[in-house]
Every structure is written in C-alpha cells, then in structure tokens.
Amino acid sequence: MGGPSLLTQVAALARRSTVRTMRQPAVIISALLFPMMFFSINASGLDAASKIPGFPTDSYLDFAFAFPLIQASLFGAVTAGADLARDIESGFFDRLSLTPMRPVALLGGMLAGVVALGLLQGVVFLTIGLLMGVNISSGVGGMFVIVLLTVLVALGFGGIGAILAIRTGSVEAVESAFPLFFVVIFLSSINLPRNLIEQDWFRFVATINPISYLVEGIRSLVITGWDPQALALGFGFALAIVVVAIGGAAASLRTRVV
Amino acid sequence: MGQERGIEVEGLVREFKKGPRAVDGIDLRVEPGEVYGFLGPNGAGKSTTVLMLTTLLPPSGGTATVAGYDIVHEGPQVRASIGAALQEAALDPFLTGREHLHLQAALHGLSRKERRRRGQELLERVGLEEAADRKVRGYSGGMKRRLDLALALVHSPRILFLDEPTTGLDPQSRSALWAEVSRLAREDGVTVFLTTQYLEEADVLADRVGIIDRGKIVAEDTPEALKAEIGRPSVEATPAGTSDRDAVASVLGQFGEEIPAQPGAVAVRLTGGAAGLADVVRALDREDVRVANLRLDEPSLDDVFLEKTGRSLEGAAEDGEMEEAQ
DSSP, rough: OOOOOOHHHHHHHHHHHHHHHHTTTTHHHHHHHHHHHHHHHHHHHHHHGGGGGTSSSHHHHHHHHHHHHHHHHHHHHHHHHHHHHHHHHHHHHHHHHTTTOOOHHHHHHHHHHHHHHHHHHHHHHHHHHHHHOOOOOHHHHHHHHHHHHHHHHHHHHHHHHHHHHHHHOHHHHHHHHTHHHHHHHHHTTTTTOOOOSSSSSHHHHHHHHHHHHHHHHHHIIIISOOOOHHHHHHHHHHHHHHHHHHHHHHHHOOOOOH | OOOOEEEEEEEEEEEOOSSSSEEEEEEOOOOOEOOEEOOOOTHHHHHHHHHHHHSSOOOOEEEEEEEEEETOOOHHHHHHHHEEESSOOOOOSSSBBBHHHHHHHHHHTTOOHHHHHHHHHHHHHHHHHTTTTSBGOOOHHHHHHHHHHHHTTTTTOSSEESSSSSTTHHHHHHHHHHHHHHHHHHHHHHEEEEEEOHHHHHHHSSSEEEEEEEEEEEEOHHHHHHHHHHOOOOOEEESSSGGGHHHHHHHHHEEEEOOOOOOTOOOEEEETTTTHHHHHHHHHHHTTOEEEEEEEEOOOOOHHHHHHHHSSSHHHHHHHHHHOOO
C-alpha cells in the first residue's frame, strides 16, 4: 500500500497553518508591530550607550537591529505552539491523528507556518530597518543571510514551542512560557556587547546563553560585515537549537500519536 | 480482499488513575452493515469505548478488533478503515468547510482532482454547499455537526463511529442527521457505531442497542426485543373532569397495576398486553365514565434502563454529570 506522500501531507498542513495565521490579523499585527515598537524604543532610549568606549558602532540603531528579529521569532514560536496546543485541546489533533497522517508531517506543516511567518517578519523588518536608517555593512548578500538566520532561529524556537505544546497539550502552558523566553532573551548580549556588561554574573550568563550567539551572528552582518567566527557561532547555535528542538518535538509527538 | 468484518470486543477495560473503571470489561459484536446504538447516560463509558475502538486511547485490558484489525497492534489499519465524528465537532474556526474537506482528503492521499470532487459531493450530501466557502467560526452547531460527519466520510470508510452526534442540536438538524445516518447504513452498507444518550435516537436508528451504565453493558438486543423483554404496554387516561378521576382509576384498575402518570391522569400497566385496550374502552363506556384523552404507551428504552439499573436514564445522566464535576 503506497499511502499518501509525506510531501502532500506536509504541504496540506503547511497551507492550513499559514492560512489560519494569515486570517488572524491581530496575530500578524502583533508579530510585526511589537518587535518594531521595542526596537524603536530601545534604539532611541539607549542611543547614549553607543558613546561607551569600546562600543562596536556609533549607531545604536544598527546595534539593536538584531532585537526585533529575535523577538519576532519568539512571537512566531509561541503563536505556533499555542495553535498546536489549541488543536490538542479542541480535539482537532485527534481528528488529524485518525487520518494516515505521519506525525512528522504535522510537525513539518506547523514549522512551515513558522518559517513562512519568520520569512515575512524578516523581510518586513529589514525593509523598515533600512527605511529607518539601519546600515547593513555586509550589503545585499548580508541581507539574505540575515533573513536566512532569522528563519533558522524561528524554526528552532518553533520546535521548542512544539515540544511545550505536545508535552502539555495546554494553550495556557505554552503562552505562560512566553515571559520566561523573554527573560532568557534579555539575559543575553541583546542590549549590550558581552565585553561591556559590567556585572560578572550577567556577563557569565550572557556568555553561556545561546541567544547571545544568534544575536551576535545577525549583528555582525549589520555592523561588522562578514565575520566568519560570529557567523559560524550564530549558524552553529541556530542549527543546534533546530536539531535538538525538532528532535525533541518529534520524540514527544511519537508518545502522543498512537 | 477478505470478507468484510465489523467490530468485535472482548473484556475491554479502561482504567484511569485515581478513578473508577470507565469501561469495565465489556463484550460486544457489531456485524458489518449494522447500526449499533450504544446508549447510556453521561459518564457511563460510551465515549471512552469509542476512543479505544478508534485507537485514540489505549485500553487497560481486553481485546478488540475493528474491521478485522487489532486496535492495539494494528492502529494504522484500523484508522484507514474507519471514519469518526467524536463528541466535540473539532474544527478549525479559521478554515472554511471546503478547506476542511480538502485538508482531510489530502491527508488521506486523495489526488487534487479527487479532493475537489469528493469535497463537493460531501458538501452537497450534508447540505452545506452554500456555506462551503464560509469560515467555520460562523457555522451553527448543526452545520458543524454535518461538516464533522462529512469529514468522517471523506475516504469512504466501511465503519463509522459517531459519538453523540446530535447532542445539542435542534430537532430539525437532528432529523437531517438521522436521515443521513440511515441512508449511509441502508444504501452504502456502512457499519455504524453510534453512541447516544437519547432514547429516541437509539430507537429510530439502531438495529441493535447496547445499554451501558457505569462501564458495564447491562442489556443488549434489538430495541423491540429489549422493550418486549420488560413487558407490557401501559394505558393512560385523562378524566374529562376532576370529579371523574376516582371512577377512571376504578375502571383502569381492573386491567392492571397502577403506575405513575401525568398530573391529573391515571395509568396502568396492562396485564393482557395491548389487546386489552379495547376492553378498557368498553369498560369505560359501560360504566359511563368520560375521558378527555386515552393513550396506549409501548414500553420505552427508558423503561428498559429503569428495569436494568433501577434508575431512569434522565436521573442517571444527572448522576453522571455530578460524578464528572467531582
């Protein structure tokens, strides 16, 4: 028996995931508006930080540009995780489980939606950033790499959202993890370069926090140009998060789908 | 392809942590093409049984095969053979009815062309053509149920599980759904396993009824046989005037033992069966006792439930709701 192809199933579920997101204007607006609001506030309020000796650029706008991309990826992951948890709560997941759907197709479909939203956010933020005066030192090629890394980060965070959703089956549990993620983002080099963080404990936490390397990978393309070490660390950590998170989500899914 | 198989269940058990046995060793057999009504109050174990038979919940004990496949070891084959509309019509409020059908069809591996054809066919069959391209969030309860049924039929399953398909529906939507279920069984030969807490639904639709209470099957047979088993019909007379009540009770008392009746009326269980009704009419006439209304009631499935469990189905439903709340 051949059965339905994996690609057909992933495509059908990805379409559903994307369509339902696009039909919720509030989700799209939040995903686009809030990161840019935080970006604008940070860029104007913390501009003086760029005068600190040793600060890597004289434009805090350039420095802070990684923030909306990382935050947007987080938004996308929480939204997708909450959607999956809602499917479990409502019984829609059971409906899908009663078809010959492969569990990996469900995950693939959900993550395709995350990637689509991440792509949209990456392109929109890049456009708005350029209009606001962000200077991308790595040029047009760097812009593509920024979007690529953003999508990869979204994929990794999406995997974490999926684990939470599958393990708990609760929208509330997924959404309540959002502030925790937010704290983890702030405990990184998102607002200051690690070498300028004065508090030892904070610098230590930021150094062991993988988010720092994702941020620094994107940031290097904006303010330095092509920095192989920063990019290797950025992509390396992003890929590691993707592998661990999606692997964990797939393993969790196997326990839920009979 | 081998001979068509229905559902066979032996000693099926489901225990939940810190709870009583939701399903306590049930045995049942549903023949291919049969409509089997699984009747019981809330919390009786109906939905838990359906979840196990559809492979969504592993049993704690016992065995069951659906379409000839073991529900524990041959889950994918079971799922390929069945369609199910579970208790809640689980739909995505942001998708249209047509999109739901196309998604379901794609997951079942239908080609793009076939998806469109089958989707349209099912939308017409359940009367949702006009609403097909509207988002489901705007559907009424009846429309959602009909879409739910259509989704269960996308891959033309030979066995259909319907878990309380008409709960909460208005009478018109209920009748429409009954008609479709009857048609599926009669014309397409689909085996239907239908859970319900409505006596009338089981009576109208089911070839055979299993009555479940507190996880155990307390009776199983055709509705007619079950009713016949507990016996005789009753006659209820409403006196023309309040002063006639004693006279009516006196006449009816000659034909059987008195049973509870509507306010102001008198009812007896007829000792001689339905044929005794003519004698009742003649006796009332002979004694010149006038009645405003005279009604013959056949035993209902509620009477069967009362006989088997000592509770009425309505009362048991309230007990079940209280247990669930606790």
